[in-house]
Amino acid sequence: MLSIIQAAGWPIWTLIACSVLGLSIIIERAVSLRAAKIAPPRLLDEVVQASRQGVPPPAIVDQLADNSLLGAVLAAGFQALQRNPRASEAELRTALESAGRLAAVQLQRYLGALATVASAAPLLGLLGTVIGMIEIFGSQAGPGGLQPGGGNPAQLAHGISVALYNTAFGLMIAVPALVFWRYYRARADAFLLQLEVAAEAFVHHLLTLRR
DSSP states (O other): OHHHHHHHOTHHHHHHHHHHHHHHHHHHHHHHSOHHHHOOTTHHHHHHHHTTTSOOOHHHHHHHHHHOHHHHHHHHHHHHHHHOTTOOHHHHHHHHHHHHHHHHHHHTTTHHHHHHHHHHHHHHHHHHHHHHHHHHHHHTEETTEEOTTOOOHHHHHHHHHHHHHHHHHHHHHHHHHHHHHHHHHHHHHHHHHHHHHHHHHHHHHHHHHOO
């Protein structure tokens, strides 16, 4: 592997940096975009059942906010009622929507960077290819310019390896990054829709708790 990196020349290091960044984001999103951390399946029902007699104490609401992103959205509704027990439906919706926007930011975290890796890797590979081609033409230059027999076979082989290795590495990084970016974006959108549906249902429960 080290010999391949050496053969590919210095442009390969930019691609290695992209691969490390892309892999880190893929792993981080795999850990973060789990249902248990975003929207536990029975959390809404449990919260509604536990709060039928009134708004829970602040300590319980804080625990709910730390439970998951859905918990944070539901806790925002309780906090709105704690601040104003007579809050209108519009005020409750505003509180939930604000929490939902913050949740959306968390769901889409780092996806822009992953998309950048997917876009930049082929271009960096192309840069390495161009540099390799420059070395190829340079190796063919004799004392008076491009002349038959004036080439350097070793330099020619090195230029070809730089061109091909960088092209291959750029595509090897870009394709998985693009696939995971699309997958995680779709997953984030699905979770966001789930939060919106839960928040809409929770508003009606909060209206029954108003004094």
